[in-house]
Amino acid sequence: MNPIQERAHSISLMVANRPGVLVRISLVFSRRGYNIDSLVVSPTLDPNFSRMNIVARGNPTILEQIIKQLEKLVDVVQAKDHTNMNVVEKELALIKVKCSPEQRTEMLQLCDHFKAVTVDMTETSMIIQITGNTDKIDAMKSLSQKFEIIEYIRTGKVIMLRGEDKT
Amino acid sequence: MNETKTKKLNGAEVTLECLKREGVEIIFGYPGGSAIPLFDALYDSNMKVVLSRHEQGATHMADGYARQTGKVGVALVTSGPGATNTFTGIYTALMDSIPIVVLTAQTTTPNLGKDAFQECDTSGMTFAAVKHSYLVKKSNDLPRVLKEAFHVARTGRPGPVLIDLPKDVLAGVCTASFSDEMDLPGYKIPTYADTSAVEQTAELLKTSKKPLLLVGHGAMISNASRQVKELAEKLNAPVTSTLLGLGVFPADHELSLGMLGMHGTVYANKAVLDCDLIFSIGSRFDDRITGKLDEFCKNAKIIHLDIDPAEQGKVLQPDVFLCGDVKLVLEQLLPMVTRLDSSDWVKTVQTWKKRYPLTYPKQGGLRMQHVIHTLCELTKGKAILNVDVGQHQMWAAQFFRANYPRQLHNSGGAGTMGFGFPSSIGASFGNTTGWPVCCIAGDGGFQMTLSELATAAIHKLPIKIFVLDNKYLGMVRQWQDMFYDKRYSSVDLVGNPDFVKLAEAYGIPGLRLKRSADAERIIQKALDYNDGPILIHCECEKEDNVFPMIPAGAPITSMITETPKTKLEKPTGST
Numbered sequence: 104m105n106p107i108q109e110r111a112h113s114i115s116l117m118v119a120n121r122p123g124v125l126v127r128i129s130l131v132f133s134r135r136g137y138n139i140d141s142l143v144v145s146p147t148l149d150p151n152f153s154r155m156n157i158v159a160r161g162n163p164t165i166l167e168q169i170i171k172q173l174e175k176l177v178d179v180v181q182a183k184d185h186t187n188m189n190v191v192e193k194e195l196a197l198i199k200v201k202c203s204p205e206q207r208t209e210m211l212q213l214c215d216h217f218k219a220v221t222v223d224m225t226e227t228s229m230i231i232q233i234t235g236n237t238d239k240i241d242a243m244k245s246l247s248q249k250f251e252i253i254e255y256i257r258t259g260k261v262i263m264l265r266g267e268d269k270t
Numbered sequence: 271m272n273e274t275k276t277k278k279l280n281g282a283e284v285t286l287e288c289l290k291r292e293g294v295e296i297i298f299g300y301p302g303g304s305a306i307p308l309f310d311a312l313y314d315s316n317m318k319v320v321l322s323r324h325e326q327g328a329t330h331m332a333d334g335y336a337r338q339t340g341k342v343g344v345a346l347v348t349s350g351p352g353a354t355n356t357f358t359g360i361y362t363a364l365m366d367s368i369p370i371v372v373l374t375a376q377t378t379t380p381n382l383g384k385d386a387f388q389e390c391d392t393s394g395m396t397f398a399a400v401k402h403s404y405l406v407k408k409s410n411d412l413p414r415v416l417k418e419a420f421h422v423a424r425t426g427r428p429g430p431v432l433i434d435l436p437k438d439v440l441a442g443v444c445t446a447s448f449s450d451e452m453d454l455p456g457y458k459i460p461t462y463a464d465t466s467a468v469e470q471t472a473e474l475l476k477t478s479k480k481p482l483l484l485v486g487h488g489a490m491i492s493n494a495s496r497q498v499k500e501l502a503e504k505l506n507a508p509v510t511s512t513l514l515g516l517g518v519f520p521a522d523h524e525l526s527l528g529m530l531g532m533h534g535t536v537y538a539n540k541a542v543l544d545c546d547l548i549f550s551i552g553s554r555f556d557d558r559i560t561g562k563l564d565e566f567c568k569n570a571k572i573i574h575l576d577i578d579p580a581e582q583g584k585v586l587q588p589d590v591f592l593c594g595d596v597k598l599v600l601e602q603l604l605p606m607v608t609r610l611d612s613s614d615w616v617k618t619v620q621t622w623k624k625r626y627p628l629t630y631p632k633q634g635g636l637r638m639q640h641v642i643h644t645l646c647e648l649t650k651g652k653a654i655l656n657v658d659v660g661q662h663q664m665w666a667a668q669f670f671r672a673n674y675p676r677q678l679h680n681s682g683g684a685g686t687m688g689f690g691f692p693s694s695i696g697a698s699f700g701n702t703t704g705w706p707v708c709c710i711a712g713d714g715g716f717q718m719t720l721s722e723l724a725t726a727a728i729h730k731l732p733i734k735i736f737v738l739d740n741k742y743l744g745m746v747r748q749w750q751d752m753f754y755d756k757r758y759s760s761v762d763l764v765g766n767p768d769f770v771k772l773a774e775a776y777g778i779p780g781l782r783l784k785r786s787a788d789a790e791r792i793i794q795k796a797l798d799y800n801d802g803p804i805l806i807h808c809e810c811e812k813e814d815n816v817f818p819m820i821p822a823g824a825p826i827t828s829m830i831t832e833t834p835k836t837k838l839e840k841p842t843g844s845t
Binding site for chain 1: 393454456583
């Protein structure tokens with residue numbers, strides 16, 4: 104698999120806030136055997152609509168086709184690939200690590216470096232909350248492996264176009 | 271047109287009123303527990319209801335009615351197995367962009383998700399086979415949902431819309447007023463194409479010396495026969511057609527090349543190879559017509575006109591994509607085009623037409639080609655054909671010369687065996703041409719939906735049911751013959767009934783046709799019969815193959831015109 108061919112694409116959708124929308128959207132991916140890496144659904148200022156952000160990997164021409172087929176769905180108002188566009192992309196992750204009192208200083212230094220915060224602390228463990236782009240979270244996770252990671256969860260990417268225009 | 275109602279109507283009555291407001295005159299259906307409120311409302315209504323013998327049949331009937339009339343066909347069934355039985359019909363309509371609305375009853379809303387009797391997640395099951403669908407949770411949503419469903423089904427690229435109707439929603443009081451309000455913020459209907467794309471098209475056309483127009487179903491749906499003909503004549507460009515596009519451009523026109531693709535004419539496929547420009551008008555470059563993609567129109571400029579923006583670049587990257595309605599876009603384009611320098615090309619193509627005509631052997635037993643050819647001759651091409659799927663389907667496309675749109679009805683995209691007969695019932699109900707409706711089915715496909723013989727009989731529908739019986743699943747047998755060392759695996763339909771006796775059991779007269787010499791007399795007899803349906807059991811040559819043929823996935827240059835002496839490589843393309 105060519106890593107350039109298969110790079111992650113950030114897709115944002117504006118959809119009608121109705122039951123079944125998510126199934127219709129995921130079917131466009133799954134009929135090709137494509138996987139969705141991450142998915143964020145959230146309300147918009149207008150309660151009639153939801154915003155979805157999808158990260159998926161695949162051949163760029165096929166993804167282009169997928170976006171056209173998403174756009175074609177009756178409940179989809181807009182579908183756009185924001186890869187390489189001037190957007191703010193953020194994710195949030197929680198990392199639970201085993202951390203004894205002796206290890207705390209090092210862990211906190213690491214958090215400080217990544218502007219991560221601790222949101223839970225016990226004698227033996229710590230939960231770290233980190234926000235940022237995908238690479239930053241990947242780096243934090245990788246360095247946290249020095250401590251034993253008990254569990255780890257991330258939100259998926261949220262995207263917003265920079266400047267005054269709507270995404 | 272907001273109006274207040276005086277009498278309180280329940281959901282079923284409101285649904286029925288909405289159907290009437292949409293212009294629905296006929297419903298094809300099959301009742302069941304959850305659907306009783308709707309059938310109860312139909313009891314006092316003047317709506318025509320056709321009781322099928324299977325829900326698949328009802329759905330194909332709605333489809334056949336839609337293909338014949340251009341209106342939205344309606345099927346009404348119950349929940350659970352009633353709904354699951356419509357799936358093939360819904361998928362068939364999706365693949366061919368046919369506007370149907372399928373109303374499926376459902377268990378009550380409190381029972382949803384609890385595995386109640388005959389509960390089925392109908393909308394969940396059909397997401398992949400509909401243009402759009404609804405699960406109605408409130409009786410008051412019905413007027414809007416029905417309005418939207420018909421609008422979505424018939425506009426843009428048409429398609430099936432499913433409405434799942436829980437029994438309590440049907441039985442509950444609906445106080446919402448009938449209005450034209452719709453809530454479809456994401457739904458766009460392309461009309462005219464971008465002016466710049468139209469100008470580009472006109473410029474590109476000017477450079478062509480060997481143009482080819484490729485007419486698809488989109489041109490039929492858009493009722494653009496006149497515009498297509500005008501364009502072809504104005505440009506002096508030959509016209510080839512997809513299976514579903516046949517009839518848009520008259521087969522007898524000197525510029526017509528008939529069908530292209532896997533079982534298309536030699537001259538159409540040679541034109542595809544040699545043209546310097548192909549202009550697809552409402553076709554989606556299906557794999558049946560392109561063969562091996564890299565070789566398809568390799569040296570030609572490609573112009574693609576389609577109402578569905580998602581067709582752009584799906585199969586081929588066109589030089590120009592025109593997104594819009596065929597008729598409207600051709601009207602934009604027509605004033606910008608002039609006659610091309612294409613007379614040499616047209617002459618060449620006409621030489622090919624003379625040199626490689628469609629033929630079939632005259633010796634041996636009765637040939638399906640002969641039956642279809644004779645039918646075409648006797649009706650002077652003025653007949654409606656609802657064709658099933660298989661060898662006979664390809665021969666119908668080859669030997670019934672369609673000169674009018676909406677006269678050949680085929681399950682093209684889906685290739686649904688069992689489609690032909692029930693769809694002929696739908697077409698017969700919608701037929702206003704005065705021409706006979708003929709079902710052309712093989713012995714395999716006919717047996718999948720033959721229970722609708724009762725439906726045809728009780729309504730005394732004047733359908734000529736041709737069962738072209740070779741006692742084989744002929745198309746699969748042909749592949750096994752040509753590519754699999756004649757290893758005939760599960761294609762022998764031994765055990766076929768006597769179709770004449772079968773028809774008689776339903777009170778339908780049957781005719782037997784065994785010898786080519788009798789074809790004209792017996793087919794004429796069937797055409798003259800005017801007291802309801804008649805079945806013509808044609809006992810045909812068992813092992814006949816359809817030619818020309820381009821093996822699936824092969825380039826057009828690999829076209830075969832007669833049974834090869836040696837085994838061929840297994841095809842690389844699908845089916």
